[in-house]
Amino acid sequence: MADLVQQARDGQPRAVARLISLVEDRSPALREVSAALSPWVGSAHIVGVTGSPGVGKSTSTSALVAALRAQGKRVGVLAVDPTSPFSGGALLGDRVRMQDHALDEGVYIRSMASRGHLGGLSATAPQALRVLDAAGCDVVLVETVGVGQSEVEVAGLADTTLVLLAPGMGDGIQAAKAGILEIGDVFVVNKADRDGAAATRRELRSVISMTDRGDGAWKPPILLTTATTGEGVAEVVDEILAHRAHLEESGELRRRRLARTRREIEALALTEVRSRFSLSGDARLDTLAEQVLAGDSDPFAAADTLVESL
Amino acid sequence: MADLVQQARDGQPRAVARLISLVEDRSPALREVSAALSPWVGSAHIVGVTGSPGVGKSTSTSALVAALRAQGKRVGVLAVDPTSPFSGGALLGDRVRMQDHALDEGVYIRSMASRGHLGGLSATAPQALRVLDAAGCDVVLVETVGVGQSEVEVAGLADTTLVLLAPGMGDGIQAAKAGILEIGDVFVVNKADRDGAAATRRELRSVISMTDRGDGAWKPPILLTTATTGEGVAEVVDEILAHRAHLEESGELRRRRLARTRREIEALALTEVRSRFSLSGDARLDTLAEQVLAGDSDPFAAADTLVESL
Structure with a gap:
């Protein structure tokens, strides 16, 4: 097991994949994996990416990967689909997603299904994140289909939570209802080339300004992107890094991680x-x-x- | 406590309300309440009523109450709103709902919020159902807002699960996705006076015919109603009672209740x-x-x- 962890740390994708499979299959070796990883965990910044179906999450994730790679960061992607009954890694999905970054050794991409898993997202995703973290990823993006509870769960896993919206989906009100306004650290109105993007941003800004986050708290920025062209995505990366800096300076990073680990x-x-x-x-x-x-x-x-x- | 239970069994609404409050507030007396109820539980037939927002759940529930009362049955209604952060019984909701049946001593109506409760619906609803059961209700309707997990949860509480749909909401496909086709014992296409009701029924029938429920299994009927006028509601009650008879004859009632109690x-x-x-x-x-x-x-x-x- 120590060998496997070492191979993963040396950047061998197959070792990383094998470790995640052990985690996902609830292998009896799971405890051993977890113990072997523990000295190497803690440097990756975990970014949750959530939003309703249709806002362009996959495209945005892919664009974020490209922008992070352009900065020389090693990137992991964990795509969690809580509505999928397929377990053990949705292989087809992996392959489709891999297309843009298939030949890039600095990127690990993994799909996970959580439906039917005891405890859902919370049961297996943290272990998979530990694997990607120990494997040397600087940033891990956790993308989840935004259906109710999973949004809150993904925020619970993340250091920084990115909430994606799109113009004209009535998302502002839906977001308020689902409570995702409270969990978002960075808001992104994607498909900004469509009518209504500015209006969605205005609406969002007025709703967010009403949520009191306390003195000295992070003020969540609202950015416009067109993920298909990459427009605005570099700014999102900048805000993620700015949020990370804020978390470190304020001591909030440690508090979040302590709560998460508890x-x-x-x-x-x-x-x-x-x-x-x-x-x-x-x-x-x-x-x-x-x-x-x-x-x-x-x-x-x-x-x-x-x-x-x- | 024994006195309070006796008063509830004697049909005193205030005693029933008090017992449900004790349950809902997680009163220290909860264990005592639960123990005092146990000899009197088991005769009520629990009917889950679920469906997406906008299909007419409240109106349908009210129409079902009227139809059940016309047959002389004592009826309980537990309306659970998993999206509401208000706990302790949504009083305003109770009053609005009560209007049609306010003066009827054979009906108990209670709203419950489950959001924020540890364990959600599953934590408090079963105890409230035990109260209504012990109070002598022949039928208890558990109505829930259809948002993902809660639909499956309500089916877990019920002897018979009623799934409501409405024409032209693309419900057929959504239902299949949410897995509610598997949990429905009786399907109702409400708002049957609108265009597309027959088409929705056809679509639903073809999807349901593909789900294999095994030999001798209950074949879920699909009924058309207009809850606002009461049209078709008596037939829904007939099918509920037919399903009850099927559950008893097949031994499935005991199996469901055993699983639920476990x-x-x-x-x-x-x-x-x-x-x-x-x-x-x-x-x-x-x-x-x-x-x-x-x-x-x-x-x-x-x-x-x-x-x-x-």
Whole structure:
């Protein structure tokens, strides 16, 4: 395992891919992988990229990769599709995405499906991020399809959260509803060559100005891009780096990462507890459920019994 | 507490409301409430009502209440809004909804917000359902705003799941995507007075015919209603009762309820474990997270330490 981690650190794409597969398949070696990675984790800047379907997330991610590469950064991309039932890395998607950057050794791209995974995004993505981080990526982009909860989850994983919108999608109001205004560190109105981009930016600005983020807080910029041509994308990279600097200076980077690590540990602990319930307690859980259905017990008493059995 | 439960069983609305409040507020008396209810639970038929915003869920629920009351059934309504941040029962909503049935002592109506509640819908709704069940409701309608996960959650709570659609909303494809076709026991195309209702039904029928539910399985009917006039609603009630009969004859009712009770017990046990992590382990969790961030430990090892500390 130490060899595999060393190969990944030496920049061998196959070693990186193998480590992510071990993580994604919940291999029994997962703990060993996690332990072997731990000395090498912490330097990558994690950028969450989210937004409703149709705003141009994939194109924007690809354009961001190009802009970051132009600055000589090593880049990882983790594309998470919470609506896809396919597990184990959506290979076709990987290949399609790879086209622009296929021959570039400074880029790792990986698709992940989270639906059906116990704990969803939060269960496997952090481990995959640790792999990309340890493999020497300076920046890792986590792209997720914006459907409700996943947006908030991706913000929980990221140091900087990029929220993408597009003109004329009624996104301003939808965004407010979904609570993504609170989670965005950098807002991007993509498809800026279309009518209404300036209006969307104005609307967004007035809504954001109402959210009180406190004194000395980061003021989220709102940028216009046309990802298909790359127009405005370099400025997005600049703002990401500016946000990173702000996070470091304010101590917020450490706070975010501490909170994230706490959540990750807690989630893993709960998963472990849950598997103990199932492994040793399937028959017991059935018995308890039968007692509740018969009116001889109630769910709380049954739950207490289950916890005490740990 | 036994008195309060007895008053609820005697049909006193205030006692029912008080019990649901205790449940919803996570009162320390929650365990006592749950235990006191247990002998009286199990006779209500739980009907989940779900569908995208705009299909007419509230109107349909109200029309179903009227149709069930016409058959002399006692009816409970639990309206769950997973997008609402307001907890403790949305009182205004209750009052608006109550208008049609305000003077009817055979109907209990209650709104619940689930956002922000630990564990969401699954955490409090089952307890509220137990209250309405014990209070002597023959049928409880659980209405939820159809946003992703909540649809699947409501199906997990229900004996019979009603999926509402409306013509011309592109619902057919959206439904397939969200996986609600698999969870529906009865499909209703509401707003049948509008153009395209028959087409929506046809489209739905062809998609449903492709889902293999196995031999002897229930074949979900697709009904047309105009909830505003009540047109077709009596037939929906008939199909709900037919589905109930099918569930009983096939043994599926018991299987569903056993699975539901297992999930409920497990969820409560995990909540308890989680609160133990926080109560006794907040400082420990911080220390563990610091160790991981410093590269001295990894999330899995930290999680193991946390579990062992239970």
